[in-house]
Amino acid sequence: MENEIKSHYNYSEVILWLEKKGTELYGNHFKIVETDYPIVYKLIAYFLKDEPTCFQYGINLNKGILLSGPVGCGKTSLMNLMKHLTPTEHKFLVKPCRDISFEFIQDGYQIIHKYSIGKLYESQPKTICFDDLGIENNLKYYGNECNVMAEILLSRYDIFISRKIQTHITTNLSATEIEKHYGNRVRSRLREMVNLIAYDKSTPDKR
Template sequence: MNKRDFIKLVNGNEYKLGVKVGSKVDLEFDLLMKYFEALGKKYNPDFFIDEMDIPVFEKLFYYFTQNKIWCSTNNININKGIMLVGGNGVGKSTILRLFTEFFGMGKLKYYSMSELGEKVSRDGLSTLDAINFSRAFVIDDVGSEKESMYFGIRTEVFNSILMKFEHKNFPAYKPDEEGLISLISNADKETTRLNPSKPARIYASTNLCLDEFEERYGKRVYSRMAGFFNILNFPTRTDKRALLANVV
């Protein structure tokens, strides 16, 4: 079978990522990290991979390559989404973009929580109807949104997003008269997590540590969030942007 190096280009430079045998690509983690560090600078010139963050990249690598054995051993559910938890400037947004785009997720829709919060305050929860909850999408900077008020009614935007996602992707079931299980939802089986070949998942980032998250949103939302996401904590909260600041 034809075997050749799997190579990608960044700014005209070649990066070997592994070996391609037929239609299958065997990626090497260390080589992919070198490529991602170069590619990340196209999104953010200050981007670099901190050695202390390698465990997070490793978990993302095996999650996106759908390595069921490794993920199961390391308490990662490949049917859930990803919530990256880390301080300002650790590179969460860039890292999510690198992995989702490289592993064939396509051009995912990216939503800023602060912008969604402002839109809900102005136009109401109908703003969220623009999100296709049957497809994977990314929410950046969860927790940055201000409290949304629409005609004096307080609305928790992140919880509303999770509830809409849950309704679309986990429709209700009930026994029918013959004791069989009947679907009682108008959810589209072709585009929801009912069909694993076309999974709907949320990828998100937050600056809040888990205690801050629970304090900000409450136990109920925290519980719902934990049910939808693999929560990956950055071991360092070092602000990489601050490290590169020109202080005179």
């Protein structure tokens, strides 16, 4: 696979560096398995903004990343590692969707603002990776049911269009399941907002 990558970056070295960082963060058992290299190469190319390689992979650098794959395949750890590869101006926050849903129960609709437009005193919305989309449930706030993540993603689409702010997502849902959970408006907005990078369904649970 590697010799197919024509790049001024040495991807083998980047993988070694990521593994070293991974053992610091997750312990000595952390390893990037070779079968995952095709996925990891795409993420490296994207987060290093390696244009020629992204072009080979058909990755659009203006869009965010939707990393999809079965439970336990390592999506969250990879996105946390990518934070360390990313140039300062593209740094992002990894935020579990489940935590957002608990915040919504506590604080209500201002949470939708917080994760889309940003807090009132922030001049610029942030790039966020919404981790584990689909694990949160529809929640009631004072008896009103709200699909919090659907609302946030629709708002993130607006800031993507108006201000080029990117959104990243990890999920174990398929495109069809995303549509079922969040509606076809969200699904079609996501097509415009993100590059899909998907693990094979048969990827084993690494936990």
